[in-house]
Amino acid sequence: MYAIIDIETTGGKYNEEGITEIAIYKFDGHEVIDQFISLVNPEKDIQPFVVKLTGINNKMLRNAPKFYEVAKRIVEITEGCIIVAHNASFDYRILQIEFKRLGFDYKRQNLCTVELSKKLLPEQEKYSLGKLVRALGIPMSDRHRASGDAMATVKLFKLLLTKDLDKKIVTQTIKAEIKRKLPQKFLDILDTLPTKTGxxxxxxxDGTIIYIGKSKNIKKRINQHFTGKNRKSKSIQREVAAVTYEETGSELIALLKESQEIKHNNPKYNRSQKHKHFQFALYQRKKDNGYNSLYIGKLDARKKALTSFVSINEAKNFLFKITEQFHLCQYINGLSLEQKPCFLYETKGCKGACCGKETSKDYNKRVNNFITNYSYKNSNKIIIDRGRNHDERSAILIENGEYKGYGFYNLNYQVTNIDILKDIIVPMEDNRDTQHIIQSHLRRKKVKKIIDL
Structure with missing residues (x-):
């Protein structure tokens, strides 16, 4: 028995996506015998590019059931089934994330129709769902919606089953989660580690540090190193003798400390982080008509960047997000080069700067509001976040636009003065990496509060 699935998500950071729509067709190898299709309220915003792709927006999901309300039905309809999906690793991972948020493990055998198609249809040029079904003459409707994509996958899978007469290839392609038994040395190390952030x-x-990392659950992350099958994990498994840690409570402090510690210790298995470059940045310029435009460009030390990004996709997603959030104009920000008025004006998100309906003075106020909210250049701030226990808070000091360090204080102790905070902070280096980490974290995640001094 098979459960053929397609899931649409909010997009966003890996392992932090939320489900917006799910479709499951229970298939006995000949026909669909049961089905479940539902929108899902992800309790978080959908990335703008995903809205464009799927047509699913935040307003549509306002009254949709939350995942915990549909979880029981998902368990029931997939019980005893092999999960089948086009790019199954994605859909299966998203389901496991959602169930973990509820405190449950969700485990099923799974089968990927991309992998199966490559084995049974080697003559095909492309294996994306849309191109594959088109090439095979399989009818498809509602592309990039869960029900349409799942039904197309049902039809594709039915065709693939006819190609594999003795079912050997299908059987070989099915994947199951196999628990690896850990050596006693690894179990002893794991027993000493907390499940906290740090x-x-x-x-x-000989005590040499070979790898430094950060995690919201240190024990879980080390367990992943000990069970990983990639080259780096296997090298760590051969050499590890001990694991030490420092709790930070705050994920932001963990990111900042990890960055500085890698630079100072130069561990041999942190090569990817040592060579991590922020290649793109967000800049501001005044257009001929007086409107301040925000645009993405290659990072240039000669220009004053508002914030920086690792990839062009990260940069574009952010620019789409803040353009919508601050009611800016896609045309002025270069996101709608040929459309005037822009898409947001038609949906009443833009106030008409692209077609002369709003003055540059009024428009630029909102641009400056964005810069004030997302940039800490030349500012004095204290970023307050969670501490290492319930009675504690962490504080990060920004002075004259520079990151000075972090510290911890008791909840009964009020920290609103830079001179007082300097007595408790651990001094840290300010550099391009730390600026990116702070700005990137603040635009993606919430902290307890930010105090402007």
Whole structure:
């Protein structure tokens, strides 16, 4: 028995996506015998590019059931079934994330029709769902909606089953989760580790640090290193003798500390982070008509960047997001080059700067509002976030636009003065990486509060 699934999500950071729509067709190898289709309220905003792709927006999901309300039905309809999906690793991962948020493990055998198609249809040029079904003459409707994509996958899978007469290839392609038994040395190390947020250090026998990382659950992350099958994980498994850690409570402090510790210790298995470059940045310029435009460009030390990004996709997603959030204009920000008036004006998100309906003075006020909210250049701030226990808070000090360090204080202690805070902070280096980490974290995640001094 098979449960053929397609899931639409909010998009966003890996492992933090939320489900917006799910479709499941229970298939016995010949016909669909049961089905479940539903929009889902992800309790978070959908990325603008996903709205464009799927047509699903935040307003549509306002009254949709939340995942916990549909979880029981998902368990029932997939019980005893092999999960089938086009790019199954994505849909299966998203389901597991949602169930983990509810405190449950969700485990099923799974089968990917991309992988199966490559084995049974080697003559095909492309294996994306849309191009594959088109090439095979399979009818498809509601592309990029869960029900349409899932039904197209049903038809594709039915065709693939006819190609595999003795079912050997299908059987070989099915994947199951197999628990690996850990050596006693690894179990002993895991017993010493907390399930809290912080920075961890992996040492070899002579005490040399070979890897530094951060995690919201240190024990879980180290367990992933100990069970991983990639080259880096296997090298760590051969050399590890001990793991030490420092709790930070705040994920932002963990990110900042991890960055500085990697630079100072130069661990050999942190190569990817040592060579991580922020290649793109967000800049501001005044157009001929007086409107301040926000645009993405290659990072240039000679220009004053508002914030920086690792990838062009991260940069574009952010620009789409803040353009909508601050009622800016897609045309002025270069996101709608040929459309005037822009898409947001038609949906009443833009106030008409693209077609002369709003003055540059009024428009630029909102641009400046965005810059004030998202940039800490030349400002004095204290970023307050969670501490290492319930009675504690963490504080990050920004002075004259520079990151000075972090500290921890008791909840009964009021920290609103830079001179007082300087007595408790651990001094840290301010550089391009720390600026990116702080700005990137603040635009993606909430902290307890930010105090302007």
């Amino acid at each position: 920075v961890y250090y992996i040492h070899k026998t």
